[in-house]
Amino acid sequence: MEIFVQLLINGVIAGGTYALAAVGYSMVYGALKFINFAHGSIAMVGAYIAFVLVTMADVPLVPAFLGSMLLTAGLGVMVERVAYRPLRRAPKLASLTTAIAVSFVLDAAVMIIMGADIRTFSLTGMRSYQIGPIYITPVQGAIILTSLVFMVGLYGLLTRTKLGKAIRAVADGISLAEVSGIDTNLIISAVFAIGSALAAASGALIGMDTNLQPTMGFIITVKAFAAVVLGGLGNVWGAVVGAFLIGIVENTGVWFIPPVWKDSIAYGILILALFLRPSGIFGKKEEAQVTVL
Amino acid sequence: MELALVVHLLVVITIYGILAISLNLVVGATGLFNLGHAAFYGIGAYTSALLVKAGVPWLLAVLASMAMAGFVAFIIGIPTLRLVGDYLAVVTMGLGEITRAVFKNWISLTRGPMGLPGIPHASILGIEFDTADKYLILGIICLLITFVVAERILYSPFGRVLKGIREDEAAVQALGKNTYRYKMAVLVVGSAMAGLAGSLFAHYITFIDPSSFVMWLTFFIFLIIVLGGLGNNLGAVVVTVVFVALREGLRFVGLPLWLNPAALQQLIFGILLIIATIFVPRGLIPERKVVYE
Numbered sequence: 001m002e003i004f005v006q007l008l009i010n011g012v013i014a015g016g017t018y019a020l021a022a023v024g025y026s027m028v029y030g031a032l033k034f035i036n037f038a039h040g041s042i043a044m045v046g047a048y049i050a051f052v053l054v055t056m057a058d059v060p061l062v063p064a065f066l067g068s069m070l071l072t073a074g075l076g077v078m079v080e081r082v083a084y085r086p087l088r089r090a091p092k093l094a095s096l097t098t099a100i101a102v103s104f105v106l107d108a109a110v111m112i113i114m115g116a117d118i119r120t121f122s123l124t125g126m127r128s129y130q131i132g133p134i135y136i137t138p139v140q141g142a143i144i145l146t147s148l149v150f151m152v153g154l155y156g157l158l159t160r161t162k163l164g165k166a167i168r169a170v171a172d173g174i175s176l177a178e179v180s181g182i183d184t185n186l187i188i189s190a191v192f193a194i195g196s197a198l199a200a201a202s203g204a205l206i207g208m209d210t211n212l213q214p215t216m217g218f219i220i221t222v223k224a225f226a227a228v229v230l231g232g233l234g235n236v237w238g239a240v241v242g243a244f245l246i247g248i249v250e251n252t253g254v255w256f257i258p259p260v261w262k263d264s265i266a267y268g269i270l271i272l273a274l275f276l277r278p279s280g281i282f283g284k285k286e287e288a289q290v291t292v293l
Numbered sequence: 294m295e296l297a298l299v300v301h302l303l304v305v306i307t308i309y310g311i312l313a314i315s316l317n318l319v320v321g322a323t324g325l326f327n328l329g330h331a332a333f334y335g336i337g338a339y340t341s342a343l344l345v346k347a348g349v350p351w352l353l354a355v356l357a358s359m360a361m362a363g364f365v366a367f368i369i370g371i372p373t374l375r376l377v378g379d380y381l382a383v384v385t386m387g388l389g390e391i392t393r394a395v396f397k398n399w400i401s402l403t404r405g406p407m408g409l410p411g412i413p414h415a416s417i418l419g420i421e422f423d424t425a426d427k428y429l430i431l432g433i434i435c436l437l438i439t440f441v442v443a444e445r446i447l448y449s450p451f452g453r454v455l456k457g458i459r460e461d462e463a464a465v466q467a468l469g470k471n472t473y474r475y476k477m478a479v480l481v482v483g484s485a486m487a488g489l490a491g492s493l494f495a496h497y498i499t500f501i502d503p504s505s506f507v508m509w510l511t512f513f514i515f516l517i518i519v520l521g522g523l524g525n526n527l528g529a530v531v532v533t534v535v536f537v538a539l540r541e542g543l544r545f546v547g548l549p550l551w552l553n554p555a556a557l558q559q560l561i562f563g564i565l566l567i568i569a570t571i572f573v574p575r576g577l578i579p580e581r582k583v584v585y586e
Contacts, residue, residue: 083571086571094570097515098567098570098571100515101566104560104566108559108560109560111556112556112557214556222390263390263394264390264391267390271384271387275372
């Protein structure tokens with residue numbers, strides 16, 4: 001039973017990192033109605049930026065973390081400019097193709113610069129705290145705290161500020177937002193900046209908690225996407241719930257099935273979710289299904 | 294370059310050519326965003342290798358591997374073909390990864406990451422295709438058959454419906470076509486062709502392991518058909534020749550030691566795909582226009 005509680009906590013921690021990645025995913029989908037396949041790779045780049053700042057430039061952990069979020073936000077804006085904006089009016093297949101290509105380019109670039117080996121932050125002086133029957137590392141505590149802070153911050157931003165209002169307006173309908181005098185290109189850039197910064201936070205935290213690898217982006221993409229679909233595409237808060245659900249299910253799942261299948265669990269949930277409820281738990285009835293048999 | 298190398302490249306080209314044509318039917322002609330193509334290729338390879346190792350003649354084994362790939366496609370198609378583009382992309386990607394997890398973890402059958410060594414060469418009625426030269430003949434025959442079948446499909450009334458689905462599925466439905474069935478048929482046929490390619494690969498290399506069927510392969514084939522002109526089989530084959538030659542050629546350029554050749558390949562092809570999608574969306578050799586009297 002104690003092990004189960006520990007697995008549950010692990011699930012919440014994993015869910016926190018997925019949630020940070022998933023909200024950006026969901027916001028991009030909301031604004032552009034397209035799945036940003038490169039989102040996980042952007043998170044991976046963020047993790048590596050934090051890694052380089054901490055281990056090679058001797059920047060303290062917290063400024064390095066924030067610096068990586070800032071730089072990655074810039075990367076996200078640039079990716080949208082170069083690879084997605086020229087295709088905004090093209091068929092969906094086109095922007096989806098470039099998104100996959102961007103993720104491969106980012107993975108390859110990091111692999112060339114940093115090598116394909118697994119890297120670790122090797123944070124010294126960290127030891128686990130024991131709370132009752134469970135163990136938790138300072139990084140894991142930071143994950144729960146950071147994800148909570150950013151979620152609340154994002155909620156404030158989306159509901160209480162003018163920028164948030166504009167983002168929601170673009171998500172509701174881009175043409176309508178445009179005729180209302182909103183600079184939609186600027187808002188979309190802002191969405192990419194926010195989403196990428198949060199992705200960087202997710203990647204860096206995963207990197208600190210476990211390790212870094214140029215291929216880690218793919219798994220983040222899949223987990224975040226599964227969370228987004230589970231919560232209902234474009235629904236930011238649904239994505240958060242979906243993320244925690246996936247984190248918890250896959251971590252407690254190793255109680256029942258061999259751990260080698262852990263990463264397959266997210267796919268399983270995703271496929272099941274699409275099969276049973278394509279519009280997500282909180283989604284509106286959308287055009288997830290086109291074929292009515 | 295030695296002649297033996299050229300022959301080897303040509304054999305690889307015939308196998309990749311079959312993959313390109315089959316993915317072209319599914320993605321290029323019908324517009325189904327299938328990212329799990331490598332899985333069907335792998336299913337074909339494993340089915341055929343295991344059967345021949347158990348004493349089944351190759352000709353029967355290859356039919357079985359096509360049937361197996363087609364059958365799995367059918368099962369996968371039931372839930373996924375009701376989904377629209379982006380969902381389909383991620384679900385097929387997920388299924389591709391699950392399939393690879395099965396190859397990796399069903400150790401009693403596939404020997405997992407250790408792979409299957411000593412797969413016999415293909416043979417038909419006592420004729421052994423045990424050298425690269427002989428294998429090339431077999432490869433060309435299979436490629437030609439695939440090409441002719443795919444062309445017949447594309448330029449038949451059935452093929453016209455497929456292209457209609459790609460352009461506007463709702464319109465095709467309004468004309469009274471059951472688009473779900475058409476999509477299912479093309480997915481099954483395309484996957485069976487991938488199964489054929491897998492069998493050819495397994496009995497040529499004589500060793501397979503899960504790393505041969507990664508998503509990168511699907512992506513590579515994807516790039517080939519996007520550049521070759523979606524829906525154009527001849528373009529697909531021509532670009533296959535160029536790309537396989539380019540890919541293998543990169544190995545002989547004197548790269549500095551720190552440069553990871555696989556990553557460099559990925560970087561170059563990724564950038565090419567972005568450029569191609571934005572600037573030559575119809576490919577180098579655009580789809581033939583069909584004019585009706």
